[in-house]
Amino acid sequence: MSAHIIDGKAFAANVRAQVSTHIVAIKAQSGKIPGLAVVLVGEDPASQVYVGAKGKQTVEVGMNSYEHKLPADTSEADLLAIVAKLNNDPNVHGILVQLPLPKHLNSDLVINSIDPAKDVDGFHISNVGLLSTGQKAMVPCTPLGSLMMLRDYHGSLSGMNAVVVGRSNIVGKPMAQLLLGDSCTVTIAHSRSRDLAQICKSADILVAAVGRPEMITGDYIKPGATVIDVGINRIERDGKNKLVGDVHYESAAAIAGAITPVPGGVGPMTIACLLANTLTAFCRANGFDEPVGLTA
Ligand code: GUN
Numbered sequence: 001m002s003a004h005i006i007d008g009k010a011f012a013a014n015v016r017a018q019v020s021t022h023i024v025a026i027k028a029q030s031g032k033i034p035g036l037a038v039v040l041v042g043e044d045p046a047s048q049v050y051v052g053a054k055g056k057q058t059v060e061v062g063m064n065s066y067e068h069k070l071p072a073d074t075s076e077a078d079l080l081a082i083v084a085k086l087n088n089d090p091n092v093h094g095i096l097v098q099l100p101l102p103k104h105l106n107s108d109l110v111i112n113s114i115d116p117a118k119d120v121d122g123f124h125i126s127n128v129g130l131l132s133t134g135q136k137a138m139v140p141c142t143p144l145g146s147l148m149m150l151r152d153y154h155g156s157l158s159g160m161n162a163v164v165v166g167r168s169n170i171v172g173k174p175m176a177q178l179l180l181g182d183s184c185t186v187t188i189a190h191s192r193s194r195d196l197a198q199i200c201k202s203a204d205i206l207v208a209a210v211g212r213p214e215m216i217t218g219d220y221i222k223p224g225a226t227v228i229d230v231g232i233n234r235i236e237r238d239g240k241n242k243l244v245g246d247v248h249y250e251s252a253a254a255i256a257g258a259i260t261p262v263p264g265g266v267g268p269m270t271i272a273c274l275l276a277n278t279l280t281a282f283c284r285a286n287g288f289d290e291p292v293g294l295t296a
Helices: 008-030 045-060 076-087 107-111 125-132 141-154 172-181 196-200 249-253 266-286
Strands: 035-041 064-070 094-097 161-165 185-189 205-208 226-229 233-237 240-244
Touching (some): 008 141, 035 076, 045 266, 076 107, 125 172, 141 172, 141 266, 172 205
Parallel strands (some): 035 094
């Protein structure tokens, strides 16, 4: 039997609609509008596409979008000064510095200069610490979106065996923390893990965030498991450019109980959760109730 396809595109549209509804109510009540500032340094083509999509969707849900596009040779001092200005701007509730930064800039230093309350990426060390100690944090968008889809599909995740393949600060580690928070038994594996297929086969929930195209094949998957494919890899096949995940979709879908496709799975959820996080940051800063179902 073929797996249930978890439709991230439709799910993301629903999240954006919820964000939009909250913003209409907030505006009517207070006259205020949440604002998201995105800072892009340099001309990396993929980053330009992401930043463009973020700005467009921010405006579509009714928020203010502030874009700061800076030359590739921007100094660290100038970038830190811009972040400081955004930290102090009452119209800005969320700040995102697009990664990767050019090599001469210290990403950790820049990210940790963002006000943690405005850190809608959830990358600041304060938010990492709050998440890992089970306190109210800003949560990284891709893991948050993955968690939302898992909760929607399963209801409770309590007691399930979850394996996260990948140990990045952006996805793997926060994903593992979130699953632990929902009472899963969590294993973090990675590209160097011995017996990776065996480890993956123990998973009721398998999250692939390893950054290697189609590495996880059907023989890594326990029959009936739920597979969340975080990978976005551009490959060339039969002379054509193709977007594939970290999971080999056809073989995995034949074994899994449910699976996210690429494209149209986790990808669209990332920006939707960025908008949800900006709304959450606004609500926390202004004493409004937090949006139910849009946080961890
Ligand atoms: N570059 C690729 N993904 C992301 C993300 O989620 N946040 C930031 N800041 N940069 C990225």
